[in-house]
Amino acid sequence: MVILPAIDIKDGNCVRLFKGDYNTVQKVADSYMETARGFEASGAEWVHMVDLDGAKDATQQNKEIFIDVAKNTNLKVEVGGGIRSLDTIEMYLNSGISRVIIGSAAVKDPELVKRAAKEYKGRIAVGIDAKKGMVATEGWLETSNVNYIDLGVEMCRAGVQYFIFTDIDKDGTLSGPNQFMAKKLQDTLAPLGGWVIASGGIQDIGDIRTLKNNGIYGAICGKSIITSGSGHSFQPPKGIHANTSQGLSVGIFAIMTSWERFVPKSTNPDSRSILPPVCPVSAVICSQYSP
Secondary structure: OOOEEEEEEEEOOEEEEEOOOEHHHHHHHOOOOHHHHHHOOOOEEEEEEEEHHHHHHHHOOOOOHHHHHHOOOOOOEEEEOOOOOOHHHHHHHOOOOEEEEHHHHHHHHHHHHHHHHHOOOOOOOEEEEEEOOOEOOOOOEEEEEEEEEHHHHHHHHHOOOOOEEEEEOOOOEEEOOOOHHHHHHHHHHHHOOOOOEOOOOOOOOOHHEEEEEOOOOOOEEOOHHHOOOOOOOOOOOOOEOOOOOOOOOOOOOOOOOOOEEEEOOOOHHHHHHHHOOOOOOOEOOOOOOOO
């Protein structure tokens, strides 16, 4: 299983939203680069980056940030938000981005996705953001009449392999992902060669473990590695903002093969009690920080 820590960008800042509501925007870090390098140092191989400005207006005003991370870290970067033309796709993929995520265009311009999937096989993902089972577009500001399963099947048959699934009502809530909807999508797409990466609501390692047991390919962790009620006391990496109401935690990612024995990177012995000795994920949150 692949764990992707998330960095959402708005107006050049690292932020988080609650249920996709732009009115709830909260800055969570001073530096996108320090945040990305912190994830890399902790063992992450991928980072999931979202252009929240682009999602609303289809511009790429934050593109230099994503390209900077791709060029100046060893992380594989996937980018979503406002990618609605082949030119934009080519620009990102030719600039070091490993994978691009097409969202609104998958509903409004499916031919674009088909062309991109054919030309850049394995480097195109479709973002399926659902509200009550129906796909939302334009930065989640509009809800279509397209069912999330139907869109997944159509795009998978068009050659797309990776699908970022988000239940909008779960996003930023730390209430757990929508396991039922994610599993239903994965079970439907698996025979067609599709893989689901779950996003939205993931709170802890228990959620990740359940996703893996449900056959989900990957998990995106955003707020869960920024905010936590953990009682463990460590110093957070430089550049991450503490949320004074809920405390701060930053997940440390230990890359290992599935079912290998868990070996935490932290030298603090208390971190060993956070997870059991055997953990069924290939990359896990293995240590937490709180102020």
